Amino acid sequence: MNTVPHLSWYLALSAILFTIGVVGVIIKRNVISMFMCIELMLNAVNLTFVAFSSYFRDVTGQLFVFIVMTVAAAEAAVGLGIIIAIFRNRESLDVDDANLLKL
């Protein structure tokens, strides 16, 4: 087994990881678990960016990954703040319990 991984290998892996993330968001009922599945989807897209950046010898894809990571960090801070606020008001992390806009 002396082959160099083809671009399509990375794209297939990215598609599989993204699909697992989508399935997790749909199946999971815990807010934190859904949040982590969203992070998994972001990482799958990052893998696509880096694979294409390496394939085309262009640094732009990796700059996009850098910015995506920053946005993910901001999203993590705000999202976990929202999760804490939900838990404080409802004493539950189940999304089925958070079906009203009023507190």
Added chain:
Amino acid sequence: MTGLLFILFAGLAVGCAIAMVVQRNPLYSAISLIGVFISLAALYVMLAAPFIAAVQVIVYAGAIMVLVVFVIMLLNVEEEAKKRMRLRFLIPTAVLLAGVLIAEAAFVLYFVEAHPSPPDPSSSNVGLTASIGTGLFTTYLLPFEITSVLLLMAIVGAMTLAQRATDVPPGAHVVPGAQVLTKQTVDPQAVGDATPVVTRSTVEAARLLGEDDPHDESKID
């Protein structure tokens, strides 16, 4: 050799991702997600992107997952209850949508496969820190600055969301959750035993006061 390494880390990533979805305990899910991040960092190194790999480990596996684990432990999350699953039809829906997504991806990859294999990426300097810094501070300076504004907004938003609604000073006999306070509630002399009670949520305050549960769904109509 590279192919073997790819199979190793790709299998590790997919296995950890599946374990993350299957786990019921959010803490085990978080640890599995860290495994996915580390495997992806190894794949980034194989793609000749060492800077992105380092940032992946530092920012994702370091900062973000520490934040997630911190929140899990702060909220003392128990395992997901098995008793009720109101939207049971979601599981076959999810499997169906996953099949559609994979089929679409395979369809696209079938056409990508027709193109020739890329040159060996190890001989380029695309992924090095110097080239990324040059791109970030020349061509993409505006997105970089906008990202800093976004981070500032995230800091302010997180602090606003996470702080308590009102800070009750230590001698005030204020009932949390009550919007209009009667004179009996505020004035300690009017009530026989007015010891201050600290509650952390509206539901708890209502329970202590003997009032109806404000989240009772039968009362909403």
